[in-house]
Amino acid sequence: MLYYIILTQVCGLKCIYCMNEPNPRVMPIHLEVDVxxxxxxxxxxxxxxxxxxxxxxxxxxxxxxxxxxxxPAKHYVIQTNGVMLHRLGDSYIRRFDTILLSIDGGREVTDYYRGRGVYDKVLDRARYVRSVGFRGDLVARMAVSSKTDIYREVTHLLFLDGLFSHVHWQLDVLWDYPPMQRYSDFDSWLERYNEGVSRLVRLWIREMENGNVLGIAPFKGLMWSMLTGERRRYLRCGSGIDAFAIATDGRILACPIAPEFRFNVVGHIDRDLPENLPGRAVVGEPCRSCSYFDLCGGRCLFTNKTMFWGEDGFHKVCRTVFHLIDELERIRPRVVELVREGIVSLGDIKYPPYTNSVEIIP
Ligand code: SF4
Ligand code: SF4
Incomplete structure (x- = not known):
């Protein structure tokens, strides 16, 4: 299983979709649990x-x-904005299997969302981890919001000197209230986003024709399921099933982002055992009766439980999932042929190789 360990609420940035507001009433600011x-x-x-x-x-x-x-763990993973990453020490950097660096695409959008100079700093850290011999999976982890042109940002990161092995993104949707506050016209934005995803899918299959499987995490994860017939009837992020978070006070959370919500607290490190945790928090409707559930898996436990944007807002976001899955289904027959012809292999497409905190569904 995947265990997030929340080390601190403190972060050196103040990104516009997060605002970085450590709150000691929610849980201690820093980890207080004995190692x-x-x-x-x-x-x-x-x-x-x-x-x-x-x-x-x-x-x-x-x-x-x-x-x-x-x-001891089979794999070590870190999700970081990168600013302080170089302070961990080269030998520790090399021991990670996956490093997820937060970067939102090109300089313009990254600095707009995350603060001036952040883009250059993150790239500097990406080059640093490669220079000290990190051979693992370096994931560019994007937040996607109103200023994002998904095709432009994803391709920018994919072709950036081969630094990143994978690009993954999460939509800035459903986790705030009032709804859609960072979008002037959410419906039009969604249309443009879906068009950008279609362009990315076309690029992905074109590259595959040449034997090159671009590291677009959502495409790989979903296509693997389509090719193998895997029915993913639970969250791909694993929250509450095979992924749990240890909060700074020792409570066990299904999802790492929401220590303040009761549905999310599923145990305590003093009283519970890992093997007894799965199934204590699971997605409910409308996901369980959705015809895309087998592939989507429910997208996000937090948003399924909180419904901050109401049912209408929730269903709007689901349109991005329908579109993504439909577009990948459209190219699936050609991918099957390419695998059969030996131009790409199933192993090239499998992602993630273990639960590494990449949620797959944006
Ligand atoms: S597409 Fe929407 S309703 Fe369907 S399973 Fe995914 S999140 Fe749930
Ligand atoms: S997708 Fe949702 S439930 Fe899963 S880890 Fe992210 S915020 Fe938590």
Whole structure:
């Protein structure tokens, strides 16, 4: 299972869709759980994957190093804005299997959402991790909002000196109230977004004709399921099923982003065992009776439970999922042929290779 460990609520940036507001009433600002307790809890699981999470977990390099030294795991993962990543130490950087760096595309949108100079800083850190010998999966993790041209930003990151192995994105939707506050005309934006996804799908299959499987995480994850017949009747992010978060006070959360919601608190490190946690928080309607559920898996537990944008807003966002799946279904027969002809292999398409915190459905 995947275990997020929330090291701190603190982050050095103030991105417009997050605003970075650490709140000690929700949980302690920094991790207060004894690392030995974490070791005892996680070491029951021989398949453990640890993902450091925040805030920005790189702000607590001391805890990252301590946990990597004391708590065994099959894979180590970190989700970070990158600003402090170089302080972790080269030998620890090399031990990660996946590093997810937050960057929203080109300089213009990244700096607009995240602050001036952030784009250059993140690229500097991406080059740094490669220069010290990191050979793992370097994921460009984008937030996609009103200023994003999805085709432009994804292709920019994909072809950036081969730095990033994968590009993944999450839509800036459904997690705030009032709804759609960062969009002047959400419906038109959605249409443009869907058109951009179609262009990306066309690019993806064109490249595949030459034996090149571009690392577009949502496409790979979904296409793998389509090719293998995998029916994913649970969340692809794994929240509440095979992914849990340890909050700074030791509570166990199904999803790492929402310690303040009761539905999300599924246990405590002092009282529960990992093997007893799955199934305590699961997606409900409208996902369970949706005809796309087998492939979508429910998209997001948090938004399914909170419904901040109401049913109408929720269904609008589902249109992006329908569109993505339909577009990939359209090219599936050609992908099957390309695999059969040996131009690409199934292994090239499989993603993620283990639950690595990439949610797959944007
Ligand atoms: S498409 Fe929408 S309703 Fe259907 S499973 Fe996904 S999130 Fe749920
Ligand atoms: S997709 Fe939703 S439920 Fe899953 S980790 Fe992200 S916010 Fe949490």
């Amino acid at each position: 030995e307790k974490i070791r005892r809890f996680i070491s029951r699981d021989p398949e453990a994957v640890i993902c450091f999470y925040g805030g920005d977990p790189s702000m607590r390099g001391d805890l990252v190093r301590l946990i990597m030294d004391r708590v």
